[in-house]
Amino acid sequence: xxxxxLSPISSSLSRNLVKWAVRLKIPLAGLQPLExxxxxxxxxxxxxxxxxxxxxxxxxxxxxxxxxxxxxxxxAISSAxxxxxxxxxxxxxxxxxxxxxPLEELWRRIERKLSEVVKYEISRVENRFRMYICSHAYYKFxxxxxxxxxxxxxxxxxxxxxxxxELSKEVLTKEDVERILRSYRDPKAAWQKLGEKHQAxxxxxxxxxxxxxxxxxxxxxxAFSLF
Amino acid sequence: MRLQISNFRGIRKGSLELERLNILIGSNNSGKTxxxxxxxxxxxxxxxxxxxxxxxxxxxxxxxxLHSTLGSEAYVFLLHNYTERLAGIACTDLSKEVKVWFQRGxxxxxxxxxxxxxxxxxxxxxxxxxxxxxxxxxxxGQRDSESGRLMPGSRTRPINPRYFISEATGESFYFHPLxxxxxxxxxxxxxxxxxxxxxxxRVAKRISEGVAGDYDDLLLEPFIGGTQTIYVRTKDARGIxxxxxxxxxxxxxxxxxxxxxxxxxxxxxxxxxxHMNPMxxxxxxxxxxxxxxxxxxxxVSTHSLEAAKFIAGALEEFEPQIVxxxxxxxxxxxxxxxxxxxxELEKAGIDVRVGEGILI
Numbered sequence: 001x002x003x004x005x006l007s008p009i010s011s012s013l014s015r016n017l018v019k020w021a022v023r024l025k026i027p028l029a030g031l032q033p034l035e036x037x038x039x040x041x042x043x044x045x046x047x048x049x050x051x052x053x054x055x056x057x058x059x060x061x062x063x064x065x066x067x068x069x070x071x072x073x074x075x076a077i078s079s080a081x082x083x084x085x086x087x088x089x090x091x092x093x094x095x096x097x098x099x100x101x102p103l104e105e106l107w108r109r110i111e112r113k114l115s116e117v118v119k120y121e122i123s124r125v126e127n128r129f130r131m132y133i134c135s136h137a138y139y140k141f142x143x144x145x146x147x148x149x150x151x152x153x154x155x156x157x158x159x160x161x162x163x164x165x166e167l168s169k170e171v172l173t174k175e176d177v178e179r180i181l182r183s184y185r186d187p188k189a190a191w192q193k194l195g196e197k198h199q200a201x202x203x204x205x206x207x208x209x210x211x212x213x214x215x216x217x218x219x220x221x222x223a224f225s226l227f
Numbered sequence: 228m229r230l231q232i233s234n235f236r237g238i239r240k241g242s243l244e245l246e247r248l249n250i251l252i253g254s255n256n257s258g259k260t261x262x263x264x265x266x267x268x269x270x271x272x273x274x275x276x277x278x279x280x281x282x283x284x285x286x287x288x289x290x291x292x293l294h295s296t297l298g299s300e301a302y303v304f305l306l307h308n309y310t311e312r313l314a315g316i317a318c319t320d321l322s323k324e325v326k327v328w329f330q331r332g333x334x335x336x337x338x339x340x341x342x343x344x345x346x347x348x349x350x351x352x353x354x355x356x357x358x359x360x361x362x363x364x365x366x367x368g369q370r371d372s373e374s375g376r377l378m379p380g381s382r383t384r385p386i387n388p389r390y391f392i393s394e395a396t397g398e399s400f401y402f403h404p405l406x407x408x409x410x411x412x413x414x415x416x417x418x419x420x421x422x423x424x425x426x427x428x429r430v431a432k433r434i435s436e437g438v439a440g441d442y443d444d445l446l447l448e449p450f451i452g453g454t455q456t457i458y459v460r461t462k463d464a465r466g467i468x469x470x471x472x473x474x475x476x477x478x479x480x481x482x483x484x485x486x487x488x489x490x491x492x493x494x495x496x497x498x499x500x501x502h503m504n505p506m507x508x509x510x511x512x513x514x515x516x517x518x519x520x521x522x523x524x525x526x527v528s529t530h531s532l533e534a535a536k537f538i539a540g541a542l543e544e545f546e547p548q549i550v551x552x553x554x555x556x557x558x559x560x561x562x563x564x565x566x567x568x569x570x571e572l573e574k575a576g577i578d579v580r581v582g583e584g585i586l587i
Contacts (some may be wrong), residue, residue, distance in 0.1 A: 009505040010533040015540030018509055022541065030438045031506055185446040 241559020
């Protein structure tokens with residue numbers, strides 16, 4: 001996939017997406033028509049992970065990416081509806097962090113929000129990934145939702161950084177990363193601490209095999225393979 | 228690089244430290260364009276530059292062309308308030324320094340370039356546009372100890388003023404949207420060289436990434452009425468007139484071609500955001516990253532804080548500086564701001580472009 005940034009250039013998503021596209025030599029799309037959109041419902045690292053994973057999947061398909069200015073996490077579902085109404089988008093992938101919510105509770109909230117805005121049928125259920133067939137007025141589309149996070153023991157907060165930190169253990173040493181995780185007990189703070197190593201870790205991800213990607217980003221890879 | 232300006236255009240006095248990536252912001256008449264113009268002239272104002280057909284445009288005549296659009300004539304615009312006697316531009320980079328002097332002498336403006344402590348007289352600019360009387364070989368100059376006036380001596384130096392480029396600055400190229408026509412003249416004149424270097428196909432492919440096209444080359448071919456125009460060739464061999472792809476694509480194509488051809492040490496771009504849709508600006512920024520890796524110094528001006536923040540944020544690894552400028556009674560003042568500072572000030576309710584009154 002080749003991503004096309006749809007967010008305003010004043011947004012941190014735009015700046016960071018282009019910054020990392022340049023650094024990692026990943027092309028971004030121009031004005032090509034789009035039928036699929038990825039919504040980043042949390043922060044910038046999610047977008048960078050998407051940039052890399054998208055680059056490794058589905059060839060030359062053009063996919064939009066954006067982060068809503070309002071309505072993060074579950075609230076991003078409302079943005080999805082606005083996108084479906086305004087464009088001929090067939091597939092929407094939403095990526096949000098689990099944070100401190102129990103998974104079942106978070107899925108309940110997601111589906112409650114979905115039922116407020118669309119009619120849906122569940123087409124696929126996994127632990128941190130679900131796919132819905134949605135309809136709203138004349139529009140029919142698929143909504144794929146990925147909850148980022150791993151069942152790691154260091155913190156009760158689970159985010160995209162869980163995946164990046166696990167991957168970091170292969171780039172740095174397992175002991176170093178675990179020491180940072182134990183001392184911060186928050187995946188976002190631990191990832192920030194590794195700031196100077198981000199380039200090396202993202203580069204490692206970029207060059208990783210698909211098996212490796214499945215190991216570290218299982219729910220994301222599942223979604224990308226169906227997207 | 229340190230730039231010092233005295234009595235040049237709107238700037239009576241001022242200096243600026245420039246880094247590899249500089250984004251000039253400020254209100255209208257805050258000195259942004261004057262700084263770009265000074266950097267364009269600094270390598271040698273009367274050298275031939277890549278504008279127009281044939282070798283008939285010097286750097287200073289390009290600026291004269293640009294300013295004559297406002298109804299002014301010839302070269303007096305170089306002197307502050309149109310009345311000063313001597314204007315100077317100095318660039319210092321590490322241990323190297325070049326100074327350019329424009330000295331009024333009756334209706335003429337004499338041009339001197341000073342490098343390695345050697346003052347060289349190159350000739351004079353006349354009283355109308357493109358009227359220049361330039362020597363075949365430079366003359367050593369001197370300063371009158373009493374009046375301070377610069378004077379040509381009689382000894383020649385084996386330097387052709389049309390081709391001299393200062394070692395302190397290297398070549399610089401100035402882009403202003405109003406100069407497109409002149410640059411196209413140069414492109415058409417040198418098309419064979421652009422093609423033989425493989426630049427036309429390289430730039431066409433690059434442009435494809437920025438728009439929804441699939442182009443493999445640029446061609447110079449006849450258009451209705453017998454004129455020649457530039458086409459982009461699609462992979463299925465159709466030709467689309469470059470002019471039909473919009474102003475932003477024309478600007479980017481032109482900039483890329485000229486940059487790849489000249490490889491100037493300084494690329495100076497006025498009003499970077501004009502004609503640029505955010506999508507195209509994204510591709511401009513990717514291209515900037517490539518040229519910054521080639522050690523090119525980039526100085527861009529913009530009225531768009533959105534564009535300034537985007538360029539600075541996306542090119543963070545090149546340690547960009549956002550330079551807020553202000554010009555009061557001819558004195559140039561500046562403040563270098565990081566992206567974080569600009570955003571902190573925004574959160575405090577200050578738009579830095581109009582906040583120079585309290586920020587500088």
